[in-house]
Amino acid sequence: MSTPVTTSDASNLNFTKASERIYNFSAGPAVIPLPVLERAQAEMLALPGVGMSVMEISHRSKKFEEIIGSATSGVSRLLGLTDDYHVLFLQGGASLQFSQIPMNFLTEDKTADYIVTGSWGKKAVKEAKREGTINIAFTAQEEGFKRVPKAEDLKLDANSVYCHFTTNETIEGVQFQTEPDAGDVPLVADMSSDIMSRPIDVKKYGMIYAGAQKNLGPSGVTLVIVRDDMLKLVKDNLHTMLDYRTHVENKSLYNTPNTWGIYILDLVCQWVEGKGGLNGIQQQNEAKAKMIYDVIDANDFYRGHADVDSRSRMTPTFRLGSEDLEKQFVKEADAEGMNGLKGHRSVGGIRASIYNAFPVEGVKALTDFMQHFAQRNG
Ligand SMILES: Cc1ncc(COP(=O)(O)O)c(C=O)c1O
Known part of the structure; x- marks a missing residue:
């Protein structure tokens, strides 16, 4: 019979006490609320009633269903999502979304508008160009990415299937104060570095995405919020994992998601609710x-x-x-x-x-x- 492991056998691993934490100004992965870390620490070895760490349980277990359900409703409540929005927890970072968005929505007979206010928007453009025709509705590159456009600067294309912008350009420190007006064209926003930092007018958005590692938790989970009407535009014959409908139909459990990341994201949502x-x-x-x-x-x-x-x-x-x-x-x-x-x-x-x-x-x-x-x- 093997000896049960009852104590840590990792005596060579040192650890830092909470009192030794410093001020972490990094851009991401970034600071996580201390109460969230403490709760995760307390539950690290055994989730209450489960007796295993969240990293050791099946993503199809009842407990994990509870966790992902709680994370989904936390996101929905905080952002004020209506029933026509789907909350997904994907992988591949915000960077994969730069490709996945045009792969799903950009068809031969349509264009997509891109408003470029910094380095991340530029990267989104680079990938979208591989998929189809895009219209640069505004770029501040020549001016050194110091500002967002005024209404009169926007050269939107009425034939666009979506209008992409980056709510906060993390590198340049340039942030939209309010949504750009794209008329009836749905907004698609990279909110990686300011999601849940302020209320938004959600109905203007066909899609929102964000890497979790700034305002939502650890890296390795990407929050994607997609509206029903956008799903009707998804192109046929996409690879299964790249088709948003796969993840909507399977409630983010088509393959093994980042269970740990979703667990922390849920705790972060609870923490934000506690902050009003x-x-x-x-x-x-x-x-x-x-x-x-x-x-x-x-x-x-x-x-x-x-x-x-x-x-x-x-x-x-x-x-x-x-x-x-x-x-x-x-x-x-x-x-x-x-x-x-x-x-x-x-x-x-x-x-x-x-x-x-x-x-x-x-x-x-x-x-x-x-x-x-x-x-x-x-
Ligand atoms: C605004 C913005 N978009 C996209 C990314 C890329 O995110 P990821 O590393 O999750 O692919 C970042 C990362 O810092 C970002 O700040």
Whole structure:
């Protein structure tokens, strides 16, 4: 008879205590609410009533059905989805959606509008072009991706099957303040870096997608929300896994989903509800972002990247006088327990990702640091 494993045999693995957590400004995978991590920790070895970890149970078990059901209703409640929207938990990241969307919807007789306000929108365009004709309704590339379009900038095509845009361009820190007006054409939005950060006017969207690793949980699960009328447009003869109808018909259980990711996403939804839902979380997000922009605007030591009316509440980006000074800023901040402030390599500078779960105390620590740094180096 084999000896049952009753204690950890991983004595060579060290672990960090919660009290040693630092402020995590990284763009994704990003900070997860501490109560969610604690709950997951408490349930890691044995889910109540199950006696196994969520990572060890079948995705077809009753317990997992409960978890995915709870995650689905959490997403629906928070975003105010009506019955004609399907909530899917897929894999392949937001990046796979760049391909899957045109594969499903872009037919030979139609075009698709793309509004490009940053690096992620550009990547979406690259994949869509392989599938069919697209219309660039707006691009801010020549201007260095500093703003979203004004209504009069949009050159939409009335023959478009959908209009794609990126609600928050994570790298540039450029965010739509409200939905672009595409008339009767359904909006398809990459909300990877601001999903559930504020209420949205859901009926304007034919589809919403987001990699989970910023506002929803860990990487490896992609939230896809698709409206019924869009499913009627899906092309025939797609590979089974790439056809949205497969996942709708099988309630995201056609193949083995990321069970762990969905479990955490469910807990994150519960946490957001506890914060007063999207209205409550929006208030906190606006207050946090304002603290940073107030310091940027106080003098000319810091320069915000985005135009004021396109500024992101999730990923504020800014520059300092020189690259050396920026390096010094990141190094000193890191030494004070603020990690992940270096801007994306393509734009440089500083990026403070302050997603839903990022604590206001961390923003206060950063703004204090910014002020002292400016005094010392200005
Ligand atoms: C707005 C946006 N879209 C798409 C992606 C790509 O997501 P994934 O890594 O899940 O494919 C990212 C990742 O940072 C992002 O910020």
